Amino acid sequence: MVEHTTAATHAVVTLDVALPGIIWGWMITLNMWAKSIGTGAVLIGVYLLKKYGDRVESIKTLMPVVSFIFLNIFLLFTLLDLHQPLRMWHIFFYPHWTSAITVGAWLATIFTGIIFVMAAGRIMRKVSDEQYNKLMWAAFIFAIPVTLYTATIMGEASARELWQTPTELLQMALAAFIGGSATYLIFGIGDREIKRDLAIVLAVSAALSFIVYMGEYYFGAMKAEEVAATIAFVKEGGSYHTMFWVGQTLGYILPVVFVIFALRTQSNSLLALASVLALAGLWIAKHVWLVIPQLLNLS
Amino acid sequence: MKLGFLVDLALCMGCKGCEVSCKVENEVPLGMWRLRVKYVDVGTFPETKRTFTPLRCNHCENAPCERICPVSALHYLENGIVNVDKERCIGCAGCVMACPYGAIYIDPETNTADKCTYCAHRIAGGMMPACVVACPVEANIFGDLDDPTSNISRYIMEHQGNVKVRKPEKNTHPKHFYTSGGEVNLNPLASKREEGYNLFNNITHLKHVGGH
Numbered sequence A: 001m002v003e004h005t006t007a008a009t010h011a012v013v014t015l016d017v018a019l020p021g022i023i024w025g026w027m028i029t030l031n032m033w034a035k036s037i038g039t040g041a042v043l044i045g046v047y048l049l050k051k052y053g054d055r056v057e058s059i060k061t062l063m064p065v066v067s068f069i070f071l072n073i074f075l076l077f078t079l080l081d082l083h084q085p086l087r088m089w090h091i092f093f094y095p096h097w098t099s100a101i102t103v104g105a106w107l108a109t110i111f112t113g114i115i116f117v118m119a120a121g122r123i124m125r126k127v128s129d130e131q132y133n134k135l136m137w138a139a140f141i142f143a144i145p146v147t148l149y150t151a152t153i154m155g156e157a158s159a160r161e162l163w164q165t166p167t168e169l170l171q172m173a174l175a176a177f178i179g180g181s182a183t184y185l186i187f188g189i190g191d192r193e194i195k196r197d198l199a200i201v202l203a204v205s206a207a208l209s210f211i212v213y214m215g216e217y218y219f220g221a222m223k224a225e226e227v228a229a230t231i232a233f234v235k236e237g238g239s240y241h242t243m244f245w246v247g248q249t250l251g252y253i254l255p256v257v258f259v260i261f262a263l264r265t266q267s268n269s270l271l272a273l274a275s276v277l278a279l280a281g282l283w284i285a286k287h288v289w290l291v292i293p294q295l296l297n298l299s
Numbered sequence B: 001m002k003l004g005f006l007v008d009l010a011l012c013m014g015c016k017g018c019e020v021s022c023k024v025e026n027e028v029p030l031g032m033w034r035l036r037v038k039y040v041d042v043g044t045f046p047e048t049k050r051t052f053t054p055l056r057c058n059h060c061e062n063a064p065c066e067r068i069c070p071v072s073a074l075h076y077l078e079n080g081i082v083n084v085d086k087e088r089c090i091g092c093a094g095c096v097m098a099c100p101y102g103a104i105y106i107d108p109e110t111n112t113a114d115k116c117t118y119c120a121h122r123i124a125g126g127m128m129p130a131c132v133v134a135c136p137v138e139a140n141i142f143g144d145l146d147d148p149t150s151n152i153s154r155y156i157m158e159h160q161g162n163v164k165v166r167k168p169e170k171n172t173h174p175k176h177f178y179t180s181g182g183e184v185n186l187n188p189l190a191s192k193r194e195e196g197y198n199l200f201n202n203i204t205h206l207k208h209v210g211g212h
């Protein structure tokens, strides 16, 4: 453990360069957050359409429109975060396929194209039901890797021991389920049964996400010295302690509690509130997790 | 050919000659470093000792920075050097996230990634890296690891059991070695770093041109 090593040697850095600070900041958080809504709207939307058919007819337009808007936010901030945004085309002309960034960029571009055709087709009434169905399934299939690929980028970021692909894959999937279900609850889609379904998806995803974070919080330090040093930033006395708990409370704890009350009292406004909180908390939780490994001195 | 570096920490006296020569040779911008010498004090007064550790890119054989780069701006040269193509780089900073040694920075003047290249341009012209030339005590040993008669290969053979790399658990297979180094030299978590008491705390960083 780091504390033990330091105590044993009484070693203190007496001359060194300044730490580089946070390189992937709020734009990357916004990127992940918007992507969760953009893909979640499709994953949950297709589920609703398959299960409830005509009872959720309105989402046939809403789903691709919401998805398209959030995918564009995601793509815009991905671009803005580049230090050389005008060279983005290099990814398509000089692709390096071992990089999850490359694979993700290609998948996200194809996915956004499909969503655009679906949204435009519905709005301009230029797409038949049969064509829409085909596009919908293509979108559903692409939504899965587009949701998940960021976890692989985080895994490839070998310097950040905190981010492990298997855990992040789960967190990305749960974030998409939260994003999708919360969006439809805010729009007040469907009758009581459908809302109940969405509320359960929201609450279960939030609860599972919270459990994974708690697993990292309490047991992550056992894995590696670097994880212990990173987790210390969110533990008591750490610079991100408060923000971490604000994120966990808004994003996961309160939505679960509110969903339980909302289902008992059949309150739609409480469901909408739970959804808004979940989306706000999701942003904060993701941001803290993105930033804390970057506070560590690597050399 | 596989070029490698070895620093004999028993020889290094912390003069920072290598650091300065690197800055000048590669025109490294203000506030950025390809190579630096870190001072760590060990022990409790009066039983204290100062250690000096030059830190640069390890030119890993299994480099995470090369793997994550979406456009192959980071690439291997035939001599094993992990090089940067600044014209190709899109500035995504994926490599900064991936390098376990914090060896890469985003150059504020070009808005692209940069790092130690073992002075690839000098090597191509048959010269040694600038830091090797500048070192007054020859603590930096540079050469071909594939050639058993090279200085570096012989040094490694002679110091068997005393040769280490940084963070071997990361599976990066560094081609940069240290002799006479311990935890305090090679593991950044083995020393306490109190912000606000370093010489370069108030260092001025150049603003990124056209970036953020």
Ligand code: SF4
Binding pocket: B056, B057, B058, B059, B060, B063, B064, B065, B066, B082, B098, B099, B100, B101, B102, B103, B104, B115, B172
């Ligand atoms: S030390 Fe870092 S920058 Fe250098 S090759 Fe290894 S991973 Fe890449």
Ligand code: SF4
Binding pocket: B068, B069, B070, B071, B072, B073, B074, B084, B088, B089, B090, B091, B092, B093, B094, B095, B096, B112, B113
């Ligand atoms: S910043 Fe440049 S060199 Fe680094 S991964 Fe991105 S494109 Fe490659």
